[in-house]
Amino acid sequence: MAKEFISDYPSMDDLRNKAMRRIPKFAFEYLDGGCNEDVSISRNTSEIRDIQLQPRYLRNNGTTSTKTKVLGMEYDAPFGIAPVGLQGLMWPNSPEILAKSAFKHNIPFILSTVTTMSIERSCELTEGNAWFQLYNPVDDAIRDDIIERANVAGCPVLVLLCDVPTFGYRPRDFRNGLALPPKMTVANILQILGKPTWALNTLKYGQPTFETLKPYTPEGLDLKQLGAFMDKTFSGKLNEEKIKPIRDKWKGKLVLKGVASEQDTQDAIRMGFDGIIVSNHGGRQLDAAQSTINSLAEIVTKYSNQIEIMMDSGLRSGPDIARTMASGAKFTFMGRSFLYGCGALGKKGGDHTISMLKTQFKQVMDQLCCERVEDLPKHLIK
Numbered sequence: 070m071a072k073e074f075i076s077d078y079p080s081m082d083d084l085r086n087k088a089m090r091r092i093p094k095f096a097f098e099y100l101d102g103g104c105n106e107d108v109s110i111s112r113n114t115s116e117i118r119d120i121q122l123q124p125r126y127l128r129n130n131g132t133t134s135t136k137t138k139v140l141g142m143e144y145d146a147p148f149g150i151a152p153v154g155l156q157g158l159m160w161p162n163s164p165e166i167l168a169k170s171a172f173k174h175n176i177p178f179i180l181s182t183v184t185t186m187s188i189e190r191s192c193e194l195t196e197g198n199a200w201f202q203l204y205n206p207v208d209d210a211i212r213d214d215i216i217e218r219a220n221v222a223g224c225p226v227l228v229l230l231c232d233v234p235t236f237g238y239r240p241r242d243f244r245n246g247l248a249l250p251p252k253m254t255v256a257n258i259l260q261i262l263g264k265p266t267w268a269l270n271t272l273k274y275g276q277p278t279f280e281t282l283k284p285y286t287p288e289g290l291d292l293k294q295l296g297a298f299m300d301k302t303f304s305g306k307l308n309e310e311k312i313k314p315i316r317d318k319w320k321g322k323l324v325l326k327g328v329a330s331e332q333d334t335q336d337a338i339r340m341g342f343d344g345i346i347v348s349n350h351g352g353r354q355l356d357a358a359q360s361t362i363n364s365l366a367e368i369v370t371k372y373s374n375q376i377e378i379m380m381d382s383g384l385r386s387g388p389d390i391a392r393t394m395a396s397g398a399k400f401t402f403m404g405r406s407f408l409y410g411c412g413a414l415g416k417k418g419g420d421h422t423i424s425m426l427k428t429q430f431k432q433v434m435d436q437l438c439c440e441r442v443e444d445l446p447k448h449l450i451k
């Protein structure tokens with residue numbers, strides 16, 4: 070067992086429950102919720118868990134390795150940290166905690182355009198190993214500058230997000246008055262006062278801001294004006310015309326995140342993407358969406374030899390990672406899970422969550438008598 074593993078919190082539910090007690094309600098619900106009636110968020114996990122795997126007990130050479138290759142790089146396990154906006158709001162300093170842990174454990178960390186750490190800091194903490202997720206800016210000059218900064222900082226992979234053509238309809242955020250960035254209502258302030266560790270850490274690390282976007286944000290905006298600036302600066306509505314200059318300018322690997330259909334996969338292949346992340350944004354955008362494990366099943370059968378296919382949304386455990394890899398994904402990501410870890414355990418949260426998931430995942434491989442991650446599909450019961 071890795072030394073960072075804290076045996077009081079052996080499951081994601083333990084971490085989530087503790088995080089719920091330590092994070093103010095408006096911030097926890099922003100992290101934890103889905104959209105509309107929360108159908109998609111629960112379907113994602115339940116349909117992953119419908120997958121069953123078969124062990125091969127008499128073929129055991131006792132040499133399991135969790136190392137996994139994706140996009141020409143080798144990682145210690147087949148999972149990484151998905152891009153999450155406003156991480157510092159959920160837990161102060163959490164993007165730094167997670168970037169450092171990801172680097173230490175040799176798994177990928179993806180920085181969101183709208184999180185609370187800059188591209189430069191993320192690459193500094195990971196010695197140039199962090200990936201960067203781009204929300205497409207409306208202004209071409211801002212787009213080109215962000216791409217150039219990711220390039221100079223040494224990011225190996227640019228992840229272009231395609232599944233936010235509009236804001237998700239999230240009832241909890243309406244009720245909590247949570248806009249981007251959050252409004253400080255009396256109710257929110259009272260919630261903060263009830264979470265002293267979060268409040269003290271926020272004082273220590275300062276009010277979270279959109280660090281990567283600082284050079285483009287006019288000074289002296291109040292929170293409302295900043296929200297309006299963000300709405301005006303980014304557009305999630307993508308098409309080939311908007312993607313072409315990004316492909317031309319980005320020299321590293323380019324990944325499209327948020328793919329849920331064969332048609333978008335075909336387009337991604339034609340437009341020269343190196344990989345896709347089959348994702349429905351963790352069930353936060355379209356409550357009527359297909360679960361990602363079912364989208365994956367359709368896409369991998371036809372396109373896995375033409376583009377690298379990764380998946381996120383709904384995974385919460387080592388068995389979930391194994392089920393997804395057995396279903397044909399080349400790699401997996403998780404979003405909420407790592408923030409539950411930080412919310413529960415602060416600066417130990419990154420190391421513990423990664424160790425826990427890796428321990429659980431390796432146990433499944435050992436139990437299946439599956440020695441190599443790429444052999445997991447042989448254990449899928451169809």
Ligand SMILES: Cc1cc2nc3c(=O)[nH]c(=O)nc-3n(C[C@H](O)[C@H](O)[C@H](O)COP(=O)(O)O)c2cc1C
Binds near residue numbers: 326405406
């Ligand atoms: C609070 C929150 C904020 C998110 N912000 C972003 C973002 O800024 N960029 C992005 O590409 N995806 C974002 N996502 C989606 C995640 O990258 C990922 O697709 C999703 O969390 C996967 O589902 P899971 O949380 O069930 O693992 C966000 C997800 C959550 C929960």
